[in-house]
Amino acid sequence: MTSQDPVSRRRTFAIISHPDAGKTTLTEKLLLFGGAIQLAGEVRAKANRRQTRSDWMGIERERGISVVTSVMTFEYGDCVYNLLDTPGHEDFSEDTYRTLTAVDSAIMVIDAAKGIEARTRKLFEVCRLRDIPILTFINKLDRETRDPFDLLDEIEKTLALDVAPLTWPLGSGRSFAGTYDLEHDLVRRIDRDSEPTKVSGPDDPFIKSLLSEADFRDTRDQIELARGGLKTFDKQSFLEGHLTPVFFGSALRNFGVRDLIDALARFAPPPQGLEAASRKVDAREDKMSGFVFKIQANMDPNHRDRIAFMRVCSGKLRRGMKAKLVRTGKNIAINSPQFFFAQDRQLAEEAYAGDVVGIPNHGTLRIGDTLTEGEDLVFRGVPSFAPELLRRVKIGDAMKAKKLREALGQMAEEGVVQIFLPSDGSNAMVGVVGALQLDVLAERLAAEYGLEVSFETSRFETCRWITAKDAELDRFMRAHPSSMAADLDGAPVFLAASAWDLKYEQDKWPEVTFSDIKDYQKAA
Numbered sequence: 001m002t003s004q005d006p007v008s009r010r011r012t013f014a015i016i017s018h019p020d021a022g023k024t025t026l027t028e029k030l031l032l033f034g035g036a037i038q039l040a041g042e043v044r045a046k047a048n049r050r051q052t053r054s055d056w057m058g059i060e061r062e063r064g065i066s067v068v069t070s071v072m073t074f075e076y077g078d079c080v081y082n083l084l085d086t087p088g089h090e091d092f093s094e095d096t097y098r099t100l101t102a103v104d105s106a107i108m109v110i111d112a113a114k115g116i117e118a119r120t121r122k123l124f125e126v127c128r129l130r131d132i133p134i135l136t137f138i139n140k141l142d143r144e145t146r147d148p149f150d151l152l153d154e155i156e157k158t159l160a161l162d163v164a165p166l167t168w169p170l171g172s173g174r175s176f177a178g179t180y181d182l183e184h185d186l187v188r189r190i191d192r193d194s195e196p197t198k199v200s201g202p203d204d205p206f207i208k209s210l211l212s213e214a215d216f217r218d219t220r221d222q223i224e225l226a227r228g229g230l231k232t233f234d235k236q237s238f239l240e241g242h243l244t245p246v247f248f249g250s251a252l253r254n255f256g257v258r259d260l261i262d263a264l265a266r267f268a269p270p271p272q273g274l275e276a277a278s279r280k281v282d283a284r285e286d287k288m289s290g291f292v293f294k295i296q297a298n299m300d301p302n303h304r305d306r307i308a309f310m311r312v313c314s315g316k317l318r319r320g321m322k323a324k325l326v327r328t329g330k331n332i333a334i335n336s337p338q339f340f341f342a343q344d345r346q347l348a349e350e351a352y353a354g355d356v357v358g359i360p361n362h363g364t365l366r367i368g369d370t371l372t373e374g375e376d377l378v379f380r381g382v383p384s385f386a387p388e389l390l391r392r393v394k395i396g397d398a399m400k401a402k403k404l405r406e407a408l409g410q411m412a413e414e415g416v417v418q419i420f421l422p423s424d425g426s427n428a429m430v431g432v433v434g435a436l437q438l439d440v441l442a443e444r445l446a447a448e449y450g451l452e453v454s455f456e457t458s459r460f461e462t463c464r465w466i467t468a469k470d471a472e473l474d475r476f477m478r479a480h481p482s483s484m485a486a487d488l489d490g491a492p493v494f495l496a497a498s499a500w501d502l503k504y505e506q507d508k509w510p511e512v513t514f515s516d517i518k519d520y521q522k523a524a
């Protein structure tokens with residue numbers, strides 16, 4: 001790695017965890033390392049920050065939203081780190097999937113007393129879809145924990161992922177004294193993380209001096225067992241997503257965080273090539289390309305301002321450049337791309353592969369959009385998933401039906417929900433992955449459009465995008481006049497009353513493809 005090469009220096013990653021495992025705390029501590037924030041607590045305390053940096057910040061504060069935490073950029077050592085925030089609420093949303101399409105690696109935080117929890121597992125499965133390399137941080141070692149072997153075994157079994165501990169805890173809970181660096185025979189003490197002590201091995205008298213006699217013996221045996229019985233770190237296997245290096249620590253005590261940040265620099269991949277529909281795009285190509293994975297609205301409710309978060313995939317983005325929006329074929333000027341720091345934002349004069357820039361716009365950019373310097377590239381990997389819940393949107397005042405359609409269209413473009421317009425002209429349907437999305441939709445329709453809506457179940461439970469040769473597609477659509485709808489892009493969608501119904505139609509119409517995933521741009 002050279003400090004001249006901007007791509008090799010980039011590390012774009014996310015933190016995945018179950019709520020309460022310590023993601024926010026770890027984020028704060030990582031940002032502290034980068035000097036991005038002065039005081040731990042800033043991330044959490046953003047809602048009542050004293051100073052307003054700009055009008056935007058004021059709006060953010062007023063509305064309790066956090067654009068700032070969508071992406072956080074900081075520098076440490078030789079690297080530039082882009083930490084992408086996965087939404088914090090418990091409900092699983094499409095936003096989370098999409099954010100994970102824009103990272104090159106992830107840190108999985110596990111509560112040492114709890115092990116693998118439901119949401120960690122789900123997020124992990126999303127990472128696995130793309131074989132994203134995962135580093136594991138076992139957190140809260142300053143509290144009573146489960147046995148380290150138990151935890152490692154659980155990761156290995158439940159996630160089918162090889163584990164290679166690089167550090168080992170010395171004691172736990174009240175007697176937690178620090179960690180043993182298995183690679184380098186170093187001891188890091190909880191109160192002196194930055195000054196490791198070189199030791200001769202796990203039975204070094206220095207370690208004995210830190211622990212009770214019983215803890216010392218246990219730990220020594222464990223380390224020997226770990227070294228003899230567990231996998232050693234293999235970078236290739238990690239990069240392929242088959243093995244995770246494991247670190248133990250306490251985010252709250254800012255212990256073990258340095259190991260993680262160092263590991264990101266040492267092993268985590270810099271931006272790689274990315275598959276587009278037509279070819280693979282290398283991060284080091286000269287021409288700029290990127291895709292939008294998130295839209296944040298509400299920047300200014302009066303102007304319907306939005307920020308599109310774009311990951312640069314290749315080349316160099318320069319402020320003021322013109323870029324082709326491949327979906328429409330039109331050029332747009334990127335006049336004020338933004339970088340985000342923990343408590344600040346700046347105009348991005350230039351950005352490189354792996355960087356995430358916010359592009360303010362009035363609705364021109366949609367999730368999944370590709371921007372290039374002219375080539376018709378379409379990046380794969382910002383998909384739509386068939387919703388798990390379908391609801392009809394009902395509005396009290398029939399006069400407002402048109403306004404509702406427009407508003408729903410905009411919400412769908414932002415990726416808040418998916419919209420399906422039934423071909424029989426009945427009320428629009430919305431599709432979501434988690435129920436919380438419906439609450440967010442209702443709140444936003446009321447606040448931004450003055451529309452009071454309610455949701456009703458319909459006879460449809462699920463839906464699929466359908467494709468087939470023209471004539472066959474026509475035949476299918478004509479045969480199902482009251483079960484057809486169009487999505488935001490006008491692509492045909494079959495509404496099914498049940499899984500059984502869907503299966504029945506699939507068997508009956510073998511020439512028709514029913515898909516539960518749609519790439520945003522394919523049908524556009």
Ligand code: G4P
Pocket residue numbers: 017018019020021022023024025026139140141142143249250251252253
């Ligand atoms: P999350 O974003 O993953 O939901 O977790 P968050 O960081 O908010 O942490 C959840 C709780 O766990 C917080 O306590 C936090 O202080 C605590 N925590 C995080 N890391 C550690 C650790 O290494 N050791 C210990 N002992 N606790 C840790 P809280 O009481 O819910 O919030 P707060 O009042 O401390 O802010």
